[in-house]
Amino acid sequence: MGKIRDAKKTLSSSALRPKKVKDDDVAICFCKYDPNNPESACGDGCLNVMTSTECIRGYCPCQDYCKNQRFQNCEYAKTKLLQTEGHGWGLLADEDIKAGQFIIEYCGEVISLEEAKHRSQSYEAQGLKDAYIISLNSNYFIDATKRGSLARFINHSCLPNCETRKWTVLGETRVGIFAKVDISSGTELSYNYNFEWYGGATVCCLCRAANCCLFLAAKSQGFQVIFFRQLLYLFEKFTVLILIRIILVD
Numbered sequence: 001m002g003k004i005r006d007a008k009k010t011l012s013s014s015a016l017r018p019k020k021v022k023d024d025d026v027a028i029c030f031c032k033y034d035p036n037n038p039e040s041a042c043g044d045g046c047l048n049v050m051t052s053t054e055c056i057r058g059y060c061p062c063q064d065y066c067k068n069q070r071f072q073n074c075e076y077a078k079t080k081l082l083q084t085e086g087h088g089w090g091l092l093a094d095e096d097i098k099a100g101q102f103i104i105e106y107c108g109e110v111i112s113l114e115e116a117k118h119r120s121q122s123y124e125a126q127g128l129k130d131a132y133i134i135s136l137n138s139n140y141f142i143d144a145t146k147r148g149s150l151a152r153f154i155n156h157s158c159l160p161n162c163e164t165r166k167w168t169v170l171g172e173t174r175v176g177i178f179a180k181v182d183i184s185s186g187t188e189l190s191y192n193y194n195f196e197w198y199g200g201a202t203v204c205c206l207c208r209a210a211n212c213c214l215f216l217a218a219k220s221q222g223f224q225v226i227f228f229r230q231l232l233y234l235f236e237k238f239t240v241l242i243l244i245r246i247i248l249v250d
């Protein structure tokens with residue numbers, strides 16, 4: 001495993017493309033902080049929260065009471081690494097996490113589609129087993145292979161307890177991992193890589209869920225490609241089994 005950096009010190013997905021938000025473009029909510037009701041400060045009813053946009057310090061009417069600056073304040077849940085059986089490192093909840101809670105930002109280098117294609121092929125050629133490129137939008141991807149937060153260690157599951165969500169933060173799109181359900185401390189975190197993951201080689205899924213799709217990101221790789229890859233994979237497995245049988249029987 002490469003050296004792990006402190007998540008708070010790593011690049012956020014927007015760090016490579018800093019963009020000053022113009023005053024006219026700042027989305028300002030209508031929340032009003034009521035000391036008798038702490039939920040009044042940018043909770044579920046906040047216009048910005050409803051549109052997955054973070055409030056900006058200095059503009060939010062709730063000022064220091066604003067609760068809608070979680071990416072900017074790195075308000076991550078406590079997590080820790082674990083060594084899994086068969087699929088490398090994974091990430092555990094190190095405290096009870098509530099459904100809907102922001103867990104961690106998926107940080108890394110922001111790269112173009114062309115660069116993602118190029119890097120993915122190059123990593124595969126270098127024999128890198130694990131792939132860390134996920135989609136930011138149709139034009140940009142986040143590559144956490146060399147630099148990233150602990151989110152890069154979250155494995156795939158076909159029945160996940162987390163999901164990725166895209167938020168607009170200081171005018172930029174950023175990707176966060178959020179809990180889909182209540183998660184108890186000590187449980188491995190997972191999300192479904194479908195439509196997010198820019199993987200290289202076909203990887204057999206080890207999630208053990210009853211609805212397992214057998215391969216990682218089977219849907220995002222396109223039905224035809226994955227169908228033929230699966231056929232090829234099964235053909236290879238059968239050929240090996242037949243050869244072993246021939247060797248053992250003869």
Ligand SMILES: C[S@@+](CC[C@H](N)C(=O)[O-])C[C@H]1O[C@@H](n2cnc3c(N)ncnc32)[C@H](O)[C@@H]1O
Nearest residue numbers: 087088089130131152153154155156205206207
């Ligand atoms: C983003 S990384 C996850 C962290 C990785 N386990 C590690 O040790 O760094 C994605 C890689 O983890 C492995 N992986 C993740 N989920 C898996 C699963 N359900 N089954 C098999 N391999 C998985 C695959 O090798 C994949 O390329």
